[in-house]
Amino acid sequence: METVVSGIRSTGKLHLGNYYGAVSNFVKMQNEYNCFFFIADYHSLTTHPTPANLHGNIKQVLVEYLAAGLDPEKTTLYIQSDVPEIAELYLYMNMNAYLGELERSTSFKDKVRSNPDNVNAGLLTYPVLMAADILIHHATKVPVGKDQEQHLEMTRTFGNRFNNLYQTEYFKEPFAFNYSNDLIKIPGLDGKGKMGKSEGEMNAVYLSDSPEIIRKKVMKAVTDAGPTQENQVKPQEVQNLFDLMKVVSSADTLVHFDELYNKCQIRYGDFKKQLAEDMIIATQPIREKIEDISKNTVLLRQVAKHGAIKARESASKTIKEVREIIGFKAF
Numbered sequence: 001m002e003t004v005v006s007g008i009r010s011t012g013k014l015h016l017g018n019y020y021g022a023v024s025n026f027v028k029m030q031n032e033y034n035c036f037f038f039i040a041d042y043h044s045l046t047t048h049p050t051p052a053n054l055h056g057n058i059k060q061v062l063v064e065y066l067a068a069g070l071d072p073e074k075t076t077l078y079i080q081s082d083v084p085e086i087a088e089l090y091l092y093m094n095m096n097a098y099l100g101e102l103e104r105s106t107s108f109k110d111k112v113r114s115n116p117d118n119v120n121a122g123l124l125t126y127p128v129l130m131a132a133d134i135l136i137h138h139a140t141k142v143p144v145g146k147d148q149e150q151h152l153e154m155t156r157t158f159g160n161r162f163n164n165l166y167q168t169e170y171f172k173e174p175f176a177f178n179y180s181n182d183l184i185k186i187p188g189l190d191g192k193g194k195m196g197k198s199e200g201e202m203n204a205v206y207l208s209d210s211p212e213i214i215r216k217k218v219m220k221a222v223t224d225a226g227p228t229q230e231n232q233v234k235p236q237e238v239q240n241l242f243d244l245m246k247v248v249s250s251a252d253t254l255v256h257f258d259e260l261y262n263k264c265q266i267r268y269g270d271f272k273k274q275l276a277e278d279m280i281i282a283t284q285p286i287r288e289k290i291e292d293i294s295k296n297t298v299l300l301r302q303v304a305k306h307g308a309i310k311a312r313e314s315a316s317k318t319i320k321e322v323r324e325i326i327g328f329k330a331f
């Protein structure tokens, strides 16, 4: 059975981008593969969270993983920092990662641009830690959104370099995965880029948002003045809302509004109302569970403990083998 690894940083509540780009695939994959899903708390240290914030955010992701349908009996569900073997593999992998390629990574360049005062080494070597996460369990499939594609390419590069250096075929090549074949990018509501946690509270719809908040956010989403000619190409901000409708609404609804747009008969108010209601329906089963699960400290503690044991079993086997390959052997 193929092995699957993926994770989400502990930086706050999960939004529709995290759900459709990653978590919805996790939930399906747990029935078909040997899955390892984790909370990337080491990764979230690049922005220096306070201990209280870090702890709260780790819990938030764990709660939302369970609310979305991840089953700790079917998958290995763990917190990254409970598996120190990952940090050890990260150290070894750093020897196969070169400054130039790390500096050229798109996500690193974005971070430098958006926060020039905090360009730390953890940010630079973020793709190396991600490679360690994936290679530690010998994953071949990694369910992620489009923004992670380059990181997967780098993971393959680092793994192959290790293999070449030690003349081995030890690490397999992992590939980004989504059930719909193409990796997806869920747009935000601001009419510009992707939905993200750092793009402002109104840009993202969170799984935990109440129906009132979802309605408010969607009604405020950016649009233009409306089409003036039949079959006109949609401007980016309108296309974004259609892309969101494609993931949360039925095919019939999408076709209906597409036709109205093409005939210049669309009323954005009605269109947005429908989009908001479909988002509310899509997130409802998850939203309803979030509150209950978050009160169940006994369950959360038990899931994290059980997951850490299973993940360490797999990771410590890899570390033992890697140490031998490198030449760390007992006298």
Ligand code: TYM
Residues within 6 Å of the ligand: 005, 006, 007, 008, 009, 010, 016, 017, 018, 019, 020, 021, 022, 040, 043, 129, 130, 133, 134, 142, 143, 144, 145, 146, 147, 148, 184, 185, 186, 187, 194, 195, 196
């Ligand atoms: P993070 O927390 O930024 O994102 C978690 C997952 O959500 C996906 N995602 C999106 N997908 C589609 N549209 C969007 N607007 C959108 N926003 C976020 C991301 O692609 C990702 O799949 N580096 C990873 C965390 C990580 C990881 C790993 C993933 C650390 N180690 C090993 C896989 C394997 C990240 O960006 O997390």
